[in-house]
Amino acid sequence: xxxxxxxxxxxxxxxxxxxxxxxxxxxxxxxxxxxxxxxxxxxxxxxxxxxxxxxxxxxxxxxxxxxxxxxxxxxxxxxxxxxxxxxxxxxxxxxxxxxxxxxxxxxxxxxxxxxxxxxxxxxxxxxxxxxxxxxxxxxxxxxxxxxxxxxxxxxxxxxxxxxxxxxxxxxxxxxxxxxxxxxxxxxxxxxxxxxxxxxxxxxxxxxxxxxxxxxxxxxxxxxxxxxxxxxxxxxxxxxxxxxxxxxxxxxxxxxxxxxxxxxxxxxxxx
Amino acid sequence: xxxxxxxxxxxxxxxxxxxxxxxxxxxxxxxxxxxxxxxxxxxxxxxxxxxxxxxxxxxxxxxxxxxxxxxxxxxxxxxxxxxxxxxxxxxxxxxxxxxxxxxxxxxxxxxxxxxxxxxxxxxxxxxxxxxxxxxxxxxxxxxxxxxxxxxxxxxxxxxxxxxxxxxxxxxxxxxxxxxxxxxxxxxxxxxxxxxxxxxxxxxxxxxxxxxxxxxxxxxxxxxxxxxxxxxxxxxxxxxxxxxxxxxxxxxxxxxxxxxxxxxxxxx
Amino acid sequence: xxxxxxxxxxxxxxxxxxxxxxxxxxxxxxxxxxxxxxxxxxxxxxxxxxxxxxxxxxxxxxxxxxxxxxxxxxxxxxxxxxxxxxxxxxxxxxxxxxxxxxxxxxxxxxxxxxxxxxxxxxxxxxxxxxxxxxxxxxxxxxxxxxxxxxxxxxxxxxxxxxxxxxxxxxxxxxxxxxxxxxxxxxxxxxxxxxxxxxxxxxxxxxxxxxxxxxxxxxxxxxxxxxxxxxxxxxxxxxxxxxxxxxxxxxxxxxxxxxxxxxxxxxxxxxxxxxxxxxxxxxxxxxxxxxxxxxxxxxxxxxxxxxxxxxxxxxxxxxxxxxxxxxxxxxxxxxxxxxxxxxxxxxxxxxxxxxxxxxxxxxxxxxx
Numbered sequence: 001x002x003x004x005x006x007x008x009x010x011x012x013x014x015x016x017x018x019x020x021x022x023x024x025x026x027x028x029x030x031x032x033x034x035x036x037x038x039x040x041x042x043x044x045x046x047x048x049x050x051x052x053x054x055x056x057x058x059x060x061x062x063x064x065x066x067x068x069x070x071x072x073x074x075x076x077x078x079x080x081x082x083x084x085x086x087x088x089x090x091x092x093x094x095x096x097x098x099x100x101x102x103x104x105x106x107x108x109x110x111x112x113x114x115x116x117x118x119x120x121x122x123x124x125x126x127x128x129x130x131x132x133x134x135x136x137x138x139x140x141x142x143x144x145x146x147x148x149x150x151x152x153x154x155x156x157x158x159x160x161x162x163x164x165x166x167x168x169x170x171x172x173x174x175x176x177x178x179x180x181x182x183x184x185x186x187x188x189x190x191x192x193x194x195x196x197x198x199x200x201x202x203x204x205x206x207x208x209x210x211x212x213x214x215x216x217x218x219x220x221x222x223x224x225x226x227x228x229x230x231x232x233x234x235x236x237x238x239x240x241x242x243x244x245x246x247x248x249x250x251x252x253x254x255x256x257x258x259x260x261x262x263x264x265x266x267x268x269x270x
Numbered sequence: 271x272x273x274x275x276x277x278x279x280x281x282x283x284x285x286x287x288x289x290x291x292x293x294x295x296x297x298x299x300x301x302x303x304x305x306x307x308x309x310x311x312x313x314x315x316x317x318x319x320x321x322x323x324x325x326x327x328x329x330x331x332x333x334x335x336x337x338x339x340x341x342x343x344x345x346x347x348x349x350x351x352x353x354x355x356x357x358x359x360x361x362x363x364x365x366x367x368x369x370x371x372x373x374x375x376x377x378x379x380x381x382x383x384x385x386x387x388x389x390x391x392x393x394x395x396x397x398x399x400x401x402x403x404x405x406x407x408x409x410x411x412x413x414x415x416x417x418x419x420x421x422x423x424x425x426x427x428x429x430x431x432x433x434x435x436x437x438x439x440x441x442x443x444x445x446x447x448x449x450x451x452x453x454x455x456x457x458x459x460x461x462x463x464x465x466x467x468x469x470x471x472x473x474x475x476x477x478x479x480x481x482x483x484x485x486x487x488x489x490x491x492x493x494x495x496x497x498x499x500x501x502x503x504x505x506x507x508x509x510x511x512x513x514x515x516x517x518x519x520x521x522x523x524x525x526x527x528x529x530x531x532x533x534x535x536x537x
Numbered sequence: 538x539x540x541x542x543x544x545x546x547x548x549x550x551x552x553x554x555x556x557x558x559x560x561x562x563x564x565x566x567x568x569x570x571x572x573x574x575x576x577x578x579x580x581x582x583x584x585x586x587x588x589x590x591x592x593x594x595x596x597x598x599x600x601x602x603x604x605x606x607x608x609x610x611x612x613x614x615x616x617x618x619x620x621x622x623x624x625x626x627x628x629x630x631x632x633x634x635x636x637x638x639x640x641x642x643x644x645x646x647x648x649x650x651x652x653x654x655x656x657x658x659x660x661x662x663x664x665x666x667x668x669x670x671x672x673x674x675x676x677x678x679x680x681x682x683x684x685x686x687x688x689x690x691x692x693x694x695x696x697x698x699x700x701x702x703x704x705x706x707x708x709x710x711x712x713x714x715x716x717x718x719x720x721x722x723x724x725x726x727x728x729x730x731x732x733x734x735x736x737x738x739x740x741x742x743x744x745x746x747x748x749x750x751x752x753x754x755x756x757x758x759x760x761x762x763x764x765x766x767x768x769x770x771x772x773x774x775x776x777x778x779x780x781x782x783x784x785x786x787x788x789x790x791x792x793x794x795x796x797x798x799x800x801x802x803x804x805x806x807x808x809x810x811x812x813x814x815x816x817x818x819x820x821x822x823x824x825x826x827x828x829x830x831x832x833x834x835x836x837x838x839x840x841x842x843x844x845x846x847x848x849x850x851x852x853x854x855x856x857x858x859x860x861x862x863x864x865x866x867x868x869x870x871x872x873x874x875x876x877x878x879x880x881x882x883x884x885x886x887x888x889x890x891x892x893x894x895x896x897x898x899x900x901x902x903x904x
Contacts, residue, residue: 117421118465134466135421135449170628172615173587174693176645184644188632217450217461218426232453235355235428 031249038246039239046243054221055229056247062137062225063205066144067152070201074152075194079182081153082160093157097150104147108214111143115215139216140223144205151204155197159190199259203252315343316509318516319365321356322348323372323499324454325395325431325472328479329532330370330520336528337519344512352429352454360385360504367513370501370520372455373430377500389500392521393534396496397431397438398474399487400462407468412489415469416444423461423470426451430497431458435471441493459484475533498537544697544729548595548607550581557581557753563729570744570761571733574772577750579733580625583699586731587622588615599697599729616645621695625702627686629674635685636661636670642693660692661685664722679707680715687722698723700732704739716742737776741765749773767820767898780821780866783900794892796839802863805890806839807897816900823857823869825894829887830878841889846882849875860888 012020039046046052080086081093099107115122115133125131133139167189171181187194209227216223218232226248233241322330327350334346349356349366353376360366361383369386371377377389401409407420415422424446425432432451439446452458455472462470463483477486501520507513519525530536543564550557557578563569573579584590586597588604596606599620604613629638637644640657644650661667664684674682683703690698703719704712720743723730734740740747741761749757749764749772757769768774774781784799794808797819805819827833833841844862856875858868866888870880880886 112464112466116464116466132421134461135423164628166624166626166628167630169589169615170622170624171630171641171645172589173618173620173622174642174645174689175616176641177616180645184641185630188630191632213453217423217452219448219450223450232426232428235352235358238358 034242034245034249038242042239043243043246046240047247051220051224051229052226052240052244052247055224055226055244056251058137058140058221058223059206059225059227059248060251062140062144063148063202063208065141066148066205067198067202069141069145070149070152071194071198074149074197074201075156075187078153078156079160079186082157097154099147100150100154104208104210104212105214107146108143108211111146111211111215115139115142134215135217135219135223137216137222140212140225143211143215144208147208147211148201148205152197152201155193155200156190159193159197160186163189195259199255202255206248206252314341314512314515316512317345317347318367318507318509318512319347319349320368320370320516321360321364321366322350322368322370323353323356323430324350324456325372325475326350326370326499327456329475329529329534332532333520333525333528334516336524337516341512341515344515346516350456352425354428354430355453363506365508366504367507367509368501368503368517370499371430372499373433373497374500375433376430377502380502380504385506386502386504389502390517390521391498391500391537392526393499393529394496394537395473395475395499395534396494397434397471397489398477399489400459400470400472400477400480400484401468401487402462402465403482403485404465405468405485406465409469409487411487412438412442412493413444415446415471418447420469421449421467422446423450423452423458423467424448425455425458425471426453429454431455431471431473434495434497437495438471438489438493441495473533478533496535499534542600542602542696542728544586544731545598546582546586546595548585548592548597548605550578550585550590551593552581555581555753557585557750559750559753559755561748561755561758563731565728566724566726567746568723568730568732568744570740570747571731571750572735572737572740572747572764572773572776573750574735578753579735579750580701581753582750583622583701583731583733586697587620587699588613588618619694619696620699621690621693621697622699623686623690623701623703626706627674627682629677629682629685629689631674633673634670635666635672635674635677638674638685639689639692641689657688657692660688664688664691678711680711683707683715684718687719691722691726696728698726698728698730700730702734702736703732705734705736719743737765767818767896769818769900774820778823778867780823780826780864782819782821782864784817784819786815786817795897797897799864801865803842804839805895806892807895808892817897818900820896820898821866821890821894823867824855825890826866826868827889828858828860828868828870828874828878828880829889830884832887833889840892840895841887843885843887846880846884846886848882849880860886862888 077096081089112119112134114120115125117123117126117132117134122133125133133142163186167185168181171185176184207227208225209231212223212225213228218224218228226244230241230244230248233244320330330348334348338344338346353371353373356369357371357376357379360369360380369377369380372395377386380386381389399409399412399415401407407414409415409420414420424435427433427436431454449467450461452461455476458470459472459476459480461467463480474486477484501517503510503513503517526536543562545562547560549559555578559578559582561569571579571582581590585592585605591612592605592607594607597604602619603611604618605611630641633641636654636657639660640653643653643656648656658667658670661670664687666681666684666688669677669681669685674685677685683706704716707715716739723732723743732743744761747759747761747764748755749769751770751772757764757773764773765777768777768779768781771781782799782801784797787796787798787804794806796804796806797817798804799819807819842862844860844866847859847861850857855869856872858870858880860866860868868888
C-alpha cells in the first residue's frame with residue numbers, strides 16, 4: 001500500500017533529521033566515490049580486456065542458481081518453520097538462520113569441513129559419486145546458497161505467519177487438497193514477500209565474497225565472481241577494480257529499479 | 271584434533287585474506303639505514319607495523335620474538351599477506367613502517383609510489399610441491415601436476431609465488447590447469463593441509479614450516495625458479511627508529527641465521 | 538444434488554475451559570437458524586460440521602455419510618466433505634478475479650480452466666453477478682462480495698450449506714435487500730442449511746426453525762414464532778424484546794387465577810394454568826405494561842407495583858422505558874404518553890399489567 005501523506009506535512013524534528021541526513025551521506029558518498037573516480041575514458045577497454053564479462057556472467061549465473069535453490073528448498077522450510085507444531089522448532093529456526101549472523105568466511109570454512117573433498121559429507125560425495133564441490137562453479141553456488149538462503153527463509157516465514165489462515169480454510173471447504181491450497185492460495189497470497197525475499201537472497205548471493213573464496217577458491221571463469229575479481233584486481237589494477245565495481249553497481253541498481261516498479265510499489269497488502 | 275588443526279589452518283588463511291588497511295599518516299624523509307644493531311638499543315620504544323609476504327610468516331614471527339626480547343619496550347605488529355596486496359595497501363597510505371616483499375616487482379611498485387627509497391634483498395626462496403601426507407593424487411614428480419584429474423592449487427598470477435610457479439611450469443615445459451588460484455601462498459598451503467587439493471606449489475620454506483601436515487616433493491634445480499625478497503624501511507614510517515632497527519636486525523647475521531634455518535637461501 | 542439427506546449432529550467439542558455440547562437435526566430443504574450470543578459456540582459448531590475442527594466426542598453425519606465420529610476415529614477432512622461454508626468475512630481470494638473465485642472449487646477438483654470458468658459463469662449469471670466476473674474482490678461492495686461468496690460456495694455444489702453470520706459484515710441500509718435475496722437462494726437450495734447468527738431478526742426471517750445456543754448448550758429449539766412468543770432464557774427474551782421472569786407457581790385461586798412468585802421479587806397473578814409444573818416462565822410484552830404516576834385504583838390490585846424510571850430510549854416510533862422495581866420491567870410507550878406523564882429518569886411511577894396479557898409456560902417446555 002502506498003504511504004499516504006497527510007494534508008499537514010510536519011516539519012522533521014532536528015534530532016531525527018540530522019542523523020537521517022548523516023545516514024544518507026554515509027550511504028551515498030562511497031557510491032559517489034565510485035562514480036567520480038571511475039576511469040570513464042578507459043572503461044570500455046577495461047571491460048572488454050579484463051575478465052569482467054566472464055566474472056559478471058558467472059556472478060549472475062551463480063546468484064540466480066542460488067536463488068532458485070533457495071526457493072525450492074527454502075520456501076518449504078519457511079512453511080515448516082511457520083506452521084509445523086513440532087517440538088524444538090524454535091531451536092531449528094535459530095540454527096537454520098545462523099548464517100545470517102555468521103561471518104561468511106566462517107561459513108566458507110564450515111562448508112569446506114562439510115562438503116570439502118575430505119569433509120563430513122564431501123568424502124562420500126567424492127568417494128561414491130566422484131563429485132567434488134570446492135573449486136567448481138557448483139561450489140560457488142553452494143557457498144552462495146548457504147549464505148543467502150536464510151534471507152529468503154526469514155522473509156517468507158514471516159509472510160506465512162502473517163497470512164490469514166482463513167483463506168486456506170475457505171479453500172479446503174471448496175475441496176482443495178493441502179497441496180492445492182498451498183499452490184493456489186498460500187503462495188499467491190504471500191507473493192509480494194516471496195519476491196522481496198528472492199530479491200534479498202539474490203542480492204546477497206551476488207555480493208557474496210568470503211564464503212565463496214574460502215570454499216570455492218579463485219579461478220577466472222569458473223569460480224571467480226565479480227566481488228572476488230574486484231578484490232583481487234584492487235591489488236594489481238585499481239582502475240579495473242573500480243570498473244568492475246561500477247558494473248556490479250549498475251546491475252544491482254537495474255534489478256532493484258526493475259523490481260521496484262513491478263512489485264515493491266504494491267507492497268505487502270494484496 | 272585433526273579437525274582442529276584444519277580449522278586453524280583455514281582461519282590463518284582467512285585472516286590473511288581479510289587483512290585490512292588503515293588511513294595514512296605523516297612522516298619524514300628517509301635516512302640511510304645504519305649497518306648494525308645500534309648500541310643505544312635500550313632507547314628503542316614504540317610500536318611498528320611490519321608488512322611482510324605471507325611466506326615470511328613463521329620466520330618473521332621468530333625474528334620478532336627475538337627482537338622484542340632484545341628491546342622490551344618495542345612492539346612489532348605483523349601484517350602478513352600477498353605481497354601484491356600489501357604493496358597496494360602501502361601505496362594507498364596504509365600506516366606501515368617496514369615492508370618485506372616476496373619479489374622485487376612488488377617492492378618496485380612501492381618505490382615507484384615513493385613509499386620507499388631503496389630496498390635491500392635479504393633472502394631468496396625456491397618452490398617445492400606440497401602434497402597432503404596421504405598423497406591422494408600419487409604425485410611423485412613435477413610432471414604429475416599436468417595429469418588430468420589432479421587438483422592443483424597455485425598462487426594467483428599477480429603475487430610472487432604465482433609468478434614463480436608459472437616460470438617453473440614454463441621451464442619444465444608442462445601445462446598445468448590449476449583448480450584454484452589462491453590469494454597467497456598460505457592459502458595454497460591451507461588447501462593442501464585440508465586435503466582439498468592433490469598438490470600445491472609453495473615455497474620450500476612453507477613445506478618446512480608446515481612440518482608433518484604436508485609432504486614436500488622437491489623440484490629439480492634445473493627447472494626450479496627463485497624469487498628474491500627485498501626489505502625496506504618505509505619513508506613515511508611513523509616510528510622510523512624502531513623500524514630501521516628491525517630492518518637492520520633482519521639483515522644482520524643473527525637474522526640471517528633464523529631465516530636460513532627456516533629454509534630461505536642467501537640472496 | 539444426490540437425493541435428500543439429513544444432517545445429524547450429536548457431539549461435543551472441548552476447548553479448554555469452553556465446552557460445546559449439541560444435538561441437532563436438519564432436514565433437506567430446511568433452514569435451521571443457530572442463534573446465540575458471542576462465544577456461545579455457534580462458529581465452533583459450524584467449523585466442526587465443515588471439518589475445520591474435530592469433535593471431542595459424538596458424531597456428525599449427512600445422510601449415510603459419516604463426516605466425523607470421534608469414537609470410531611473417523612474424520613473426513615474438509616476438502617472431502619460435500620459441505621459448503623460461507624464465511625462471515627467471505628474470504629474471497631484477493632489474488633483471483635470474481636470468476637476465478639467462483640471457479641475455484643471446480644479447478645480444485647481437477648476441472649480444466651475453460652470448463653471451470655464456464656461453470657462459474659453460469660453461477661454468476663444465476664446470482665445476477667455476471668457483470669462483476671472480471672473484478673477483483675477488493676473492487677466489490679459488501680453486498681456484492683456476499684453474493685460472490687455465496688456463488689463460490691454454491692458452485693462447489695455442496696449437499697449441505699453452512700452460513701456464518703452472512704449479513705453481519707454489511708451496512709444496515711443494504712442488509713434488508715441482501716437478506717431478502719439470500720432467503721430466496723436458501724429456499725431454492727435442496728439440502729439442509731445451517732445458518733449461524735446473533736441477529737434475531739435475521740434468524741427469524743431466514744430460518745424455518747431456530748436453535749438457541751448459550752454457553753455451548755442448546756437452550757431452546759422451535760419455530761421462529763414459538764421462540765419469539767415464549768423465550769426460554771433472558772438472552773432470547775432480550776433479543777425478541779420481551780420481559781421474562783422465571784418464577785414458581787405459588788397457589789391457585791379459583792376466582793382470579795394463579796399466583797406466580799417471581800425469582801426477581803414480587804408476584805403476578807395470571808390466568809389459571811393447565812398442567813402442574815411448579816417452575817414457570819412469565820413473559821410480558823413491554824407494550825402490555827401500563828404506566829401511572831399515581832397508584833391506579835381501577836385495576837386489579839394484584840398486578841400493580843411501584844418503580845423508578847431508570848432510562849428512556851427512543852425507538853423507531855415509541856419510547857422504551859427501563860423501570861427499576863420489584864420486578865424490573867421494560868415498558869414501551871408512545872412519545873405522547875411520555876410527555877403526558879412527565880417521565881424522566883428518576884421519576885417514581887406505578888406499573889400495571891392485565892392478567893390476560895401475561896403468558897405463562899413451564900420452564901422446561903421451551904427446550
